[in-house]
Amino acid sequence: xxxxxxxxxxxxxxxxxxxxxxxxxxxxGGTSIFGWLEPNHFDKEAAAFLLxxxxxxxxxxxxxxxxxRDTLGGKWxxxxxxxxxxxxxxxxxxxxxxAKMFVQLTAGFGRSLxxxxxxxxxxxxxxxxxxxxxxxxxDYLTASASATPNRWEDTCTSxxxxxxxxHQMVVxxxxxxxxxxxxxxxxxxxHAVHEGYLLDQFTMKxxxxxxxxxxxSFENRYRFPVEIVKEIKKVCGDDFPVSxxxxxxxxxxxxxxxxxxxEEYVEAGRDxxxxxxxxxxxxxxxxxxxxxxxxxxxxxxxAHPPMYMNQNCNLEEVKHIKKFVDIPVVCAGRMTxxxxxxxxAAGELDGMGVARQFLADPAWVTKMMNDDEASxxxxxxxxxxxxxxxxxxxxxxxxxxxxxxxxxxxAVNPTTMQHTRYKIEKTSSPKKVAVIGAGIGGMETAxxxxxxxxxxxIFEKTDKTGGVFNAAxxxxxxxxxxxxxxxxxxxxxxxxxxIRFNTPVASLDELKDFDxxxxxxxxxxxxxxxxxxxxxxxxxxxxYGAPTGDKVIIIGGxxxxxxxxxxxxxxxxxxxxxxxxxxxxxxxxxxxxxxxYLRDFFELNKVEVHLETSLVKVTDxxxxxxxxxxxxxxxxxxxxxxxxxxxxxxxxxxSGKVKLVGDCSxxxxxxxxxxxxxxxxxxx
Numbered sequence: 074x075x076x077x078x079x080x081x082x083x084x085x086x087x088x089x090x091x092x093x094x095x096x097x098x099x100x101x102g103g104t105s106i107f108g109w110l111e112p113n114h115f116d117k118e119a120a121a122f123l124l125x126x127x128x129x130x131x132x133x134x135x136x137x138x139x140x141x142r143d144t145l146g147g148k149w150x151x152x153x154x155x156x157x158x159x160x161x162x163x164x165x166x167x168x169x170x171x172a173k174m175f176v177q178l179t180a181g182f183g184r185s186l187x188x189x190x191x192x193x194x195x196x197x198x199x200x201x202x203x204x205x206x207x208x209x210x211x212d213y214l215t216a217s218a219s220a221t222p223n224r225w226e227d228t229c230t231s232x233x234x235x236x237x238x239x240h241q242m243v244v245x246x247x248x249x250x251x252x253x254x255x256x257x258x259x260x261x262x263x264h265a266v267h268e269g270y271l272l273d274q275f276t277m278k279x280x281x282x283x284x285x286x287x288x289x290s291f292e293n294r295y296r297f298p299v300e301i302v303k304e305i306k307k308v309c310g311d312d313f314p315v316s317x318x319x320x321x322x323x324x325x326x327x328x329x330x331x332x333x334x335x336e337e338y339v340e341a342g343r344d345x346x347x348x349x350x351x352x353x354x355x356x357x358x359x360x361x362x363x364x365x366x367x368x369x370x371x372x373x374x375x376a377h378p379p380m381y382m383n384q385n386c387n388l389e390e391v392k393h394i395k396k397f398v399d400i401p402v403v404c405a406g407r408m409t410x411x412x413x414x415x416x417x418a419a420g421e422l423d424g425m426g427v428a429r430q431f432l433a434d435p436a437w438v439t440k441m442m443n444d445d446e447a448s449x450x451x452x453x454x455x456x457x458x459x460x461x462x463x464x465x466x467x468x469x470x471x472x473x474x475x476x477x478x479x480x481x482x483x484a485v486n487p488t489t490m491q492h493t494r495y496k497i498e499k500t501s502s503p504k505k506v507a508v509i510g511a512g513i514g515g516m517e518t519a520x521x522x523x524x525x526x527x528x529x530x531i532f533e534k535t536d537k538t539g540g541v542f543n544a545a546x547x548x549x550x551x552x553x554x555x556x557x558x559x560x561x562x563x564x565x566x567x568x569x570x571x572i573r574f575n576t577p578v579a580s581l582d583e584l585k586d587f588d589x590x591x592x593x594x595x596x597x598x599x600x601x602x603x604x605x606x607x608x609x610x611x612x613x614x615x616x617y618g619a620p621t622g623d624k625v626i627i628i629g630g631x632x633x634x635x636x637x638x639x640x641x642x643x644x645x646x647x648x649x650x651x652x653x654x655x656x657x658x659x660x661x662x663x664x665x666x667x668x669x670y671l672r673d674f675f676e677l678n679k680v681e682v683h684l685e686t687s688l689v690k691v692t693d694x695x696x697x698x699x700x701x702x703x704x705x706x707x708x709x710x711x712x713x714x715x716x717x718x719x720x721x722x723x724x725x726x727x728s729g730k731v732k733l734v735g736d737c738s739x740x741x742x743x744x745x746x747x748x749x750x751x752x753x754x755x756x757x
Contacts, residue, residue: 103481331372512540514735622711
């Protein structure tokens with residue numbers, strides 16, 4: 074292990090509980106030991122997930138949020154003692170690893186609940202809401218400090234919680250914490266004065282308009298989280314640690330409006346001056362640790378930073394707030410071991426909070442300790458599987474029910490939270506398999522086949538691996554994508570996978586010596602019959618390095634077009650985006666944290682955007698476009714880039730011998746390519 078990492082592996086204490094090292098696995102939706110979006114129970118999938126990370130040298134583990142009242146059915150978490158008996162047996166096994174675990178309990182989401190179409194209908198149609206209430210009480214689940222617009226559908230308004238409901242929650246927190254303590258859990262974490270969740274909605278002025286004892290003054294706004302910790306300490310004793318998930322600064326300009334790094338703005342939520350006071354106030358109330366980052370759901374990219382946010386993006390604010398408390402402080406948000414270790418050594422921080430990297434590679438801490446960082450499969454901050462709650466104009470949460478019920482999965486590691494569905498099973502009948510294409514889909518197929526005992530051979534028509542992902546990883550902010558490509562190159566070598574470069578395949582007859590064929594030949598760009606389109610660069614041409622002029626018109630928004638525009642702006646160019654839809658990124662599967670950053674960035678920096686506008690023709694001086702009213706007009710530019718999507722190009726049709734993976738099967742994203750590779754490779 075690198076000597077500079079040594080501070081990460083020193084013991085520390087939260088209250089009277091000693092933690093063996095400074096690495097904290099922070100909570101992620103879907104990893105709750107009591108299940109997620111289903112009646113609460115002891116969740117065996119989550120237990121296996123948590124135990125594997127504990128066995129890989131994590132100091133403190135925080136499972137995903139556990140609502141103190143069920144999302145479905147409304148049963149209180151403290152009801153039903155059987156799950157706590159199972160939890161006790163689990164904790165006996167868990168503690169053999171030397172790790173500690175705090176169960177994270179939440180009051181709920183309030184106005185931040187990611188409501189979908191049926192939930193919107195339940196809120197707007199009282200008879201439907203009444204019928205649904207025994208199973209899904211959307212009115213209660215979205216209730217907030219005050220009547221405020223829902224983050225995902227601002228035509229829906231949260232109702233204020235009653236004082237009776239608040240008091241019920243306070244009691245429920247304490248009852249649940251006591252059952253956790255009796256089960257051998259080392260502490261609890263309260264979620265949260267953080268990220269604009271329900272408790273945070275009480276603390277912030279722009280979401281709390283109450284005139285009772287839970288609104289108005291500073292003390293009133295923070296009363297709810299204070300009452301919770303005091304009740305827990307009363308029931309569980311002062312020596313039972315209670316951590317608080319805490320957003321140092323809200324980074325929020327108002328409803329649906331975040332503040333970007335470096336932006337000058339007026340804080341609508343908690344500014345640093347209030348945070349200095351609040352941190353001390355919450356410590357004095359009884360909290361034993363602050364688990365910190367920044368942001369709200371209105372500024373979601375701070376709490377769930379996409380690749381556009383800098384590494385260690387929350388550290389400066391967290392280091393500052395540590396000066397005002399005596400309890401330990403943890404920082405999360407694209408943290409790097411080098412920076413975290415340095416801050417800990419300097420006494421500026423107590424723990425390094427990490428979340429999504431544990432989805433991508435459960436053993437990354439062990440690998441780091443063994444000086445084998447090249448073997449760590451990196452998280453690329455895509456949110457394609459772990460948190461793919463998409464939102465765009467006219468749509469609340471555009472997420473499939475299966476994804477909503479199965480969060481904390483991973484685009485690059487299908488086994489995460491799915492270890493019974495995706496697993497390496499050795500074959501009893503080894504086969505020779507031709508894999509055509511060395512993109513991500515082809516390499517992942519070959520990797521899984523090799524691990525199962527088959528003999529894959531990759532045929533690649535170019536002189537390098539990676540396929541179109543080489544283009545996707547080209548922008549400067551895609552350093553994690555480039556790390557993933559390096560990881561795959563190492564995996565190919567470590568698993569002795571033969572790759573025949575500069576070897577195109579023309580017919581199946583060339584592969585008659587192979588038992589199976591997997592086609593991973595990707596997709597090609599859509600080139601509609603539009604006059605002058607041949608004058609435009611294709612998106613991948615630009616990403617591979619084709620030069621542009623100063624003013625560049627991108628035809629097609631979506632994630633690809635917007636990332637190209639973002640890259641151009643960062644290079645000092647002047648991008649213009651032309652998009653047919655009514656939103657820049659009206660794409661299912663693109664997390665709101667990712668899309669809202671780009672929307673906010675373009676708005677702040679006055680990037681020219683034309684929505685509901687279609688391309689008529691490309692000219693020598695730019696483009697002619699048509700808006701939604703049928704009006705045609707010209708946009709001048711030096712270069713035009715076409716980013717109008719792709720269509721599959723399978724080399725051969727699927728058959729008994731031939732299977733398709735990646736974009737040649739169906740155009741998707743990294744998740745669909747990798748998961749499809751497993752689906753195919755596991756059945757050979």
